[in-house]
Amino acid sequence: MRTIQIDYPISKSIQTDSERCVMALGFFDGVHLGHQKIIKTAKKLADEKNLMLAVMTFSQHPSSVIKKGKVITNYITPLSEKTEVFEQLGVDLLYVIDFTKEVAKIPHDQFVDDYLCGLNCEHVVAGFDYKYGFKGKGDMEQLPIDSAGRFGVTTAAKLEKHEQKVSSTLLRELISSGRVEQIQEYLGRSYEISAEMKGRGRTCTIYFDPDYYLPCPGHYEVTIIRKNMLQSKGICEVKSVQHPGQLQVTLFNDQLFNDHAKVQLQWNNFIADFEMDAFHAQSDFRELEMSI
Numbered sequence: 001m002r003t004i005q006i007d008y009p010i011s012k013s014i015q016t017d018s019e020r021c022v023m024a025l026g027f028f029d030g031v032h033l034g035h036q037k038i039i040k041t042a043k044k045l046a047d048e049k050n051l052m053l054a055v056m057t058f059s060q061h062p063s064s065v066i067k068k069g070k071v072i073t074n075y076i077t078p079l080s081e082k083t084e085v086f087e088q089l090g091v092d093l094l095y096v097i098d099f100t101k102e103v104a105k106i107p108h109d110q111f112v113d114d115y116l117c118g119l120n121c122e123h124v125v126a127g128f129d130y131k132y133g134f135k136g137k138g139d140m141e142q143l144p145i146d147s148a149g150r151f152g153v154t155t156a157a158k159l160e161k162h163e164q165k166v167s168s169t170l171l172r173e174l175i176s177s178g179r180v181e182q183i184q185e186y187l188g189r190s191y192e193i194s195a196e197m198k199g200r201g202r203t204c205t206i207y208f209d210p211d212y213y214l215p216c217p218g219h220y221e222v223t224i225i226r227k228n229m230l231q232s233k234g235i236c237e238v239k240s241v242q243h244p245g246q247l248q249v250t251l252f253n254d255q256l257f258n259d260h261a262k263v264q265l266q267w268n269n270f271i272a273d274f275e276m277d278a279f280h281a282q283s284d285f286r287e288l289e290m291s292i
């Protein structure tokens, strides 16, 4: 997979060198099951049309520039992690737009001209609620009009679970309320952080990209996964005042070596303490009430 950074204004050489493609559009934080539906739909079309499969995303969440509503600065999957998942999904080209104030002001029709047609896009796939262009004026009804017949458009219907849209927002709510055990159902894989581990004996330090979105403060049962090695379980404490990019893990069994090992830290479940027990019980009760 090739990753192409796009600064503003988009350079003529990137446009000239671009390859005919089917393009999936979105920010894709988490690359959850809803996102996978978009990308898999685009891949099927790319295979049928013998075109490259491209994904267009942004280096930072648009809300951090537009500052409308909740500003998102931490991610379920920072760009490096998102890139790995895209590669596993068979993406050939990853366009990463540096989303700046200038980009946010690009009118919807100009975005289509310069970033879709300008990049040789022959078919676009996005979800039902995708928005583009200044003030988010472009949507999936406007896109076929803006395309003016220059490319095809496929709109993916909403993927729901338990009558809720599978979304990055929902995942962030689960993570921030400590319900990490529920993530897998919406992500389609376990909720993990790519990290480096250092330490000997029972206590080790995990070093990771500080852009990761962490669960709420508390103790969590975690699994440390190392390639071709035995997995080890332990307890990880997320503190309210957190050293950015570092976590302490107390392992259930001794760590026999002291090196900077590349690991995946897998969040298994929150270890309830009294206060959170009450919080968890309340939220479960609320869900029960709503389902009756």
Ligand SMILES: Cc1cc2nc3c(=O)[nH]c(=O)nc-3n(C[C@H](O)[C@H](O)[C@H](O)COP(=O)(O)O)c2cc1C
Residues within 6 Å of the ligand: 062, 063, 066, 068, 103, 104, 105, 106, 111, 130, 131, 132, 133, 134, 135, 136, 137
């Ligand atoms: C080139 C471009 C410019 C955009 N400019 C804006 C903007 O000015 N205001 C806005 O609310 N959304 C803008 N968006 C849409 C955002 O990406 C995002 O979809 C929107 O903020 C609504 O997000 P949500 O409804 O998924 O929360 C732009 C998108 C693109 C691709």
Ligand SMILES: Nc1ncnc2c1ncn2[C@@H]1O[C@H](COP(=O)(O)OP(=O)(O)OP(=O)(O)O)[C@@H](O)[C@H]1O
Residues within 6 Å of the ligand: 025, 026, 027, 028, 029, 034, 035, 037, 038, 125, 126, 127, 128, 129, 130, 156, 157, 158, 159, 160, 165, 166, 167, 168, 169, 170
């Ligand atoms: N549940 C879903 N069903 C269908 N399409 C989806 C779903 N969730 C996201 N998409 C589509 O995936 C692409 C990426 O969208 P985006 O990055 O905004 O994800 P999101 O989960 O909606 O994020 P957020 O909750 O922060 O708005 C867009 O084309 C969007 O329409």
